[in-house]
Amino acid sequence: MGHPLRPGSAQDHHPRRPHPLSARLPRFDETVQYDVIRDTLMPEEQIDGVYASDSAGIALCGITNRRVILLDTAFPGGRAALITAPYSRITTVSYVSAEDEPIFSNTVAIQVGRTFYEVTCRGPEQAAEIHDLITWHLID
Numbered sequence: 001m002g003h004p005l006r007p008g009s010a011q012d013h014h015p016r017r018p019h020p021l022s023a024r025l026p027r028f029d030e031t032v033q034y035d036v037i038r039d040t041l042m043p044e045e046q047i048d049g050v051y052a053s054d055s056a057g058i059a060l061c062g063i064t065n066r067r068v069i070l071l072d073t074a075f076p077g078g079r080a081a082l083i084t085a086p087y088s089r090i091t092t093v094s095y096v097s098a099e100d101e102p103i104f105s106n107t108v109a110i111q112v113g114r115t116f117y118e119v120t121c122r123g124p125e126q127a128a129e130i131h132d133l134i135t136w137h138l139i140d
Helices: 031-038 124-139
Strands: 049-051 056-064 067-075 079-086 088-094 107-112 114-119
Touching: 031 049, 031 056, 049 088, 056 114, 056 124, 067 114, 079 107, 088 124, 107 124
Parallel strands: none
Antiparallel strands: 049 056, 056 067, 067 079, 088 107, 107 114
8 A cells, every 4th residue: 555645746756765855955034034044054054945034933944055044033032932943853743633624734843852843834835845845855
């Protein structure tokens, strides 16, 4: 029995999956957001994507070849925190949906240790990009 496929996706028979967005990297919505993530890069680190979030706390999600960077604007004390999550510390990435919503929703949860960070995207396509980029790095 085969694995269920996301609607519109094709089954991949190659031993190693290509990068999900290799034809159009880096992906970003606004230059200002891209600049925030770019200014945090370490040597030999490259941006895969930068995504704005409509979540109450996480305002920005940056994905690089080495880590996920989250801008948490609901940090205690009315402060903001720029959070680094190396792929070695990310345990799961998942879609989050309500009972009446499709499973491939606008929200992605990233688990770092015991903490979950929710990123609510502008649409299911952006959520799929975040989910697939992180998953690709976790299983690569």
